[in-house]
Amino acid sequence: MTIRVNIPQRAPLELSYALLDVNGTLANRGQLIDGVAGLVAELRDQIEIRLLSADTFGQLDAVAAALRVERTLVADGDDKVRVLEELGPERCVAIGNGANDAEMLRRAALAIVVVGAEGAAGAAIEAADVVCSSIVDALALLLDERALIATLRR
Numbered sequence: 001m002t003i004r005v006n007i008p009q010r011a012p013l014e015l016s017y018a019l020l021d022v023n024g025t026l027a028n029r030g031q032l033i034d035g036v037a038g039l040v041a042e043l044r045d046q047i048e049i050r051l052l053s054a055d056t057f058g059q060l061d062a063v064a065a066a067l068r069v070e071r072t073l074v075a076d077g078d079d080k081v082r083v084l085e086e087l088g089p090e091r092c093v094a095i096g097n098g099a100n101d102a103e104m105l106r107r108a109a110l111a112i113v114v115v116g117a118e119g120a121a122g123a124a125i126e127a128a129d130v131v132c133s134s135i136v137d138a139l140a141l142l143l144d145e146r147a148l149i150a151t152l153r154r
Contacts, residue, residue: 003047003093005145009154013109015047017087018142019080021096022053022063022071024118026135030057032066033116039139040067047093047142052080054100080104095138102127112138 005013020026026036040049044067051071053060064071074080077100084092084104094101094108097116102123105111113120113128114135125131130151132138141148 001045001047002091003142003145005148007149007152010152013093014091015093015109016091017093018043018047018049019084019087019092019094019104019108020049020051021080021098021101022051022060023056024097024116024120025095025101025114026051026067027057027059027063028117030059030063032063033135035136036139037066039136039143040069042143043139044069050083050087052083052104076100077103081107084108093142095135097121097124099123112141114138 003015027033049069051064051069052074054074060071072083081103084107089107090109092108093110094104095112095114096105097114097120099121105124105127111128112130112132113124114132116134
């Protein structure tokens with residue numbers, strides 16, 4: 001399973017994994033954001049999805065079960081980078097919002113930051129290729145190659 005996107009004046013993207021932060025990105029204070037489950041279900045047919053979270057609100061297992069995806073409990077940003085490196089940064093899209101996502105975002109082939117109810121860290125925004133106002137918009141962008149091309153072309 002791979003998402004392939006040819007963006008003018010950029011190297012083609014061949015994404016096999018989506019690494020998704022949970023709190024502040026997919027969930028607001030531990031509660032899955034409306035619309036996420038349906039979009040993740042669509043995306044799951046095209047790319048392998050992994051949740052990465054320190055589980056601040058204790059809802060990681062519930063969120064992973066609701067989305068029917070693999071989850072990894074991480075302590076910090078270094079753990080997120082370790083997972084990215086194991087999978088191959090060139091094959092990963094990373095979506096997050098926190099300071100602990102910044103290095104993962106910086107190294108991923110495609111980095112999307114979500115500025116949701118919890119905001120977004122400046123370091124994460126600085127590391128992003130794309131900034132979205134919601135996780136719903138970010139996931140929809142991955143499902144629409146033309147919109148992604150329009151956003152990233154130079």
